[in-house]
Amino acid sequence: MSTQVPIGPPGVMGGFSLLDHYGRHVDDLTYRGSYVLMFFGFTHCKVICPRNLAKLSKVLDRLESFAERVCALYVTVDPARDTPEIMRAYLEKQSYTRFTGLTGAPKNIRDVLSSFRVYSRRRDDEDGGYQMPHSAFTYLFDPRGRFVEHWPAAMEADEIYLRLTRLLED
Amino acid sequence: MDRRSETAGLDRFQSGHLRHFDNLSRRLPNDWSLMKGRSFGQDDFGAYRFQLAYMLYALALTHLHRLPAAPGFFKPVYGRLFEKLLLPEVWTYWHDSSRGGSIFNQHLAHSYKEEWDPVVRDNIMFSAYVQSLSLLFNYLFADDRFAKPGSLRFKFWSYFWGGEPKVFAYDQNSLNEHIYWLMVQSGYVGVACEPNCVFQICNQPAILGFRLHDLLTGGSRAEEVTKGYELAWREFGRLGDDGHYNMMVSEDTKAVRPNVGKSPWVDAWCGALMNMWNRDFVRLHYPSQIRELVVEGADGALSVRVRPRPEVMGERVVTDDCDFGWVAVWASEMGDASTLNGLLRHADRFMNPTWLDRGLYYPRNDQTEDAFGNRTLMEPHTGNTLLGYARLNVPDGLWRLFNEPLDIGFFKNPALIRVAENVDVQRAVFIDDTLHFRLASQDGERGDGNITVGRLVDRSSWVLDCDGHEIACGNGGKVTTSPSDASVAAEADGVSVRCPSLGVHDFEMTFT
Numbered sequence: 233m234s235t236q237v238p239i240g241p242p243g244v245m246g247g248f249s250l251l252d253h254y255g256r257h258v259d260d261l262t263y264r265g266s267y268v269l270m271f272f273g274f275t276h277c278k279v280i281c282p283r284n285l286a287k288l289s290k291v292l293d294r295l296e297s298f299a300e301r302v303c304a305l306y307v308t309v310d311p312a313r314d315t316p317e318i319m320r321a322y323l324e325k326q327s328y329t330r331f332t333g334l335t336g337a338p339k340n341i342r343d344v345l346s347s348f349r350v351y352s353r354r355r356d357d358e359d360g361g362y363q364m365p366h367s368a369f370t371y372l373f374d375p376r377g378r379f380v381e382h383w384p385a386a387m388e389a390d391e392i393y394l395r396l397t398r399l400l401e402d
Numbered sequence: 403m404d405r406r407s408e409t410a411g412l413d414r415f416q417s418g419h420l421r422h423f424d425n426l427s428r429r430l431p432n433d434w435s436l437m438k439g440r441s442f443g444q445d446d447f448g449a450y451r452f453q454l455a456y457m458l459y460a461l462a463l464t465h466l467h468r469l470p471a472a473p474g475f476f477k478p479v480y481g482r483l484f485e486k487l488l489l490p491e492v493w494t495y496w497h498d499s500s501r502g503g504s505i506f507n508q509h510l511a512h513s514y515k516e517e518w519d520p521v522v523r524d525n526i527m528f529s530a531y532v533q534s535l536s537l538l539f540n541y542l543f544a545d546d547r548f549a550k551p552g553s554l555r556f557k558f559w560s561y562f563w564g565g566e567p568k569v570f571a572y573d574q575n576s577l578n579e580h581i582y583w584l585m586v587q588s589g590y591v592g593v594a595c596e597p598n599c600v601f602q603i604c605n606q607p608a609i610l611g612f613r614l615h616d617l618l619t620g621g622s623r624a625e626e627v628t629k630g631y632e633l634a635w636r637e638f639g640r641l642g643d644d645g646h647y648n649m650m651v652s653e654d655t656k657a658v659r660p661n662v663g664k665s666p667w668v669d670a671w672c673g674a675l676m677n678m679w680n681r682d683f684v685r686l687h688y689p690s691q692i693r694e695l696v697v698e699g700a701d702g703a704l705s706v707r708v709r710p711r712p713e714v715m716g717e718r719v720v721t722d723d724c725d726f727g728w729v730a731v732w733a734s735e736m737g738d739a740s741t742l743n744g745l746l747r748h749a750d751r752f753m754n755p756t757w758l759d760r761g762l763y764y765p766r767n768d769q770t771e772d773a774f775g776n777r778t779l780m781e782p783h784t785g786n787t788l789l790g791y792a793r794l795n796v797p798d799g800l801w802r803l804f805n806e807p808l809d810i811g812f813f814k815n816p817a818l819i820r821v822a823e824n825v826d827v828q829r830a831v832f833i834d835d836t837l838h839f840r841l842a843s844q845d846g847e848r849g850d851g852n853i854t855v856g857r858l859v860d861r862s863s864w865v866l867d868c869d870g871h872e873i874a875c876g877n878g879g880k881v882t883t884s885p886s887d888a889s890v891a892a893e894a895d896g897v898s899v900r901c902p903s904l905g906v907h908d909f910e911m912t913f914t
Contacts, residue, residue, distance in 0.1 A: 351587050
């Protein structure tokens with residue numbers, strides 16, 4: 233009898249168990265039924281996060297009614313500073329209100345970073361603060377929670393809009 | 403060198419290296435004769451995996467640039483060498499190396515566990531070769547056998563120890579995907595070789611793999627990764643303060659290990675590979691770097707300047723660094739003919755070039771210098787592989803593989819689709835409706851002396867000349883006029899031609 237051998241390790245697994253920016257427990261099952269956009273970062277980020285959150289927000293605005301079928305999640309790589317309250321305040325202040333912030337205990341964040349194959353590490357500043365350089369991908373999951381694709385930060389808003397509309401119109 | 407001269411034909415030394423690769427490829431499984439280096443096991447830079455991988459790259463470059471119309475020679479040799487890359491003897495060093503404890507990361511040894519899967523964690527010094535070379539097979543030969551799920555299978559089982567079989571199954575796409583995500587998780591700095599040690603050199607083959615996957619599937623991973631790599635290494639610097647390539651960075655401390663000893667192999671291996679995607683940078687620094695690595699001998703001969711290695715933990719380090727071979731490879735990629743020819747002159751004078759079964763190699767010699775101070779050290783990787791690679795490569799050979807996608811003619815034009823074992827192919831190119839091929843065969847060896855010209859279905863009438871004399875005519879795959887000795891005959895998928903047994907013979911098959 234031949235034994236079934238699994239083919240390689242999985243790429244992006246996509247599971248998580250975190251808190252949303254209202255402090256409620258959420259996991260990947262919470263968002264089933266919608267397309268899910270996920271972007272990882274931290275609220276002290278000076279360049280990458282503002283640029284990408286702004287870009288993705290504009291794309292979601294352009295989607296108009298289609299946007300109702302998309303949940304946009306912003307997951308912190310810096311749980312020490314990014315509490316639910318801080319994330320909610322940041323997203324509201326910067327007008328990234330289409331996004332829900334997700335955070336959690338350090339171990340849960342480590343697990344989600346590993347599950348999504350996200351790079352991040354702490355780099356201390358000279359003034360006593362620190363930065364968290366991180367991957368700048370946007371991940372897309374379908375309504376059944378299956379990983380569809382990921383987009384690098386350099387992908388233009390028009391291209392993202394086209395890809396999303398193609399999916400949402402099907 | 404203009405490109406037409408590259409396909410004008412191999413000289414006998416180049417042909418000899420190819421035959422040696424073929425001879426090694428035909429060794430029975432686990433017969434590694436002539437390939438074992440000086441140190442224990444398969445840990446160092448002369449290990450079987452490197453010899454196999456760079457023979458395969460050399461075959462690819464030769465097929466691509468010099469003998470494009472000879473897939474019937476290259477594909478079987480490539481296939482046999484690649485299969486050896488999957489043998490346990492090649493990769494089972496990893497269950498020890500994966501536990502850490504090298505001189506770079508002893509402090510971390512307690513945190514690593516034994517890992518049998520040779521590609522799942524770290525070990526880019528093996529995984530990237532399997533990834534890039536399986537994709538390269540698909541790319542060069544339009545054969546997707548390694549794309550089938552589970553077709554790359556690492557299996558180990560011993561009657562004597564270890565219990566149940568260990569089987570790890572991948573394919574060219576799943577392995578490429580896995581390495582890509584490891585690269586992403588590293589922030590594009592790269593994937594480690596030994597635990598915690600990210601070498602610049604060993605991540606270059608993975609980049610080639612991403613590019614080949616892009617060429618096969620239409621993606622843009624290579625562009626993404628090289629951009630990320632540039633940014634990530636900006637923090638460390640690709641070069642050290644002395645202008646030589648930084649060797650590695652430690653994952654835990656982010657400490658860079660520069661090439662303080664100016665070891666030729668570090669610069670040469672990195673430079674030769676990095677040229678494929680970062681040519682301007684590599685070429686900018688090459689002249690000053692190479693000047694410090696070579697020493698002049700008599701009559702234009704050149705050798706390499708190797709400083710003694712310091713003792714580590716009170717022990718003398720014995721590894722096959724292959725300085726001489728790597729500098730020759732680098733010079734070939736840079737198109738630096740004077741350096742390459744100088745090194746080859748030294749090798750042919752002092753390093754015992756040897757012909758065995760029509761193959762050319764330089765046998766292992768552990769003596770560093772002769773009585774007159776001439777470098778004589780010869781590691782199997784240099785003698786079997788790297789000097790052959792250097793002789794067979796063309797300027798920017800890797801760069802062209804990376805940057806110039808194959809045109810359709812590479813797969814459609816008439817070509818030698820089968821080559822008997824006792825036939826050497828010294829030329830094979832299709833130019834201006836003519837297939838030019840040069841053959842030499844040996845009686846008394848395995849093989850019937852035949853080659854088959856295929857891809858004739860869409861072709862009309864042709865005339866076949868041998869050494870300037872017309873010997874046969876045909877139409878497509880049919881032979882209408884043939885010699886009385888039946889040395890030209892129709893086959894199911896082409897026309898077979900028997901090579902006369904003595905000497906070297908030039909054939910031209912002209913299509914009208």
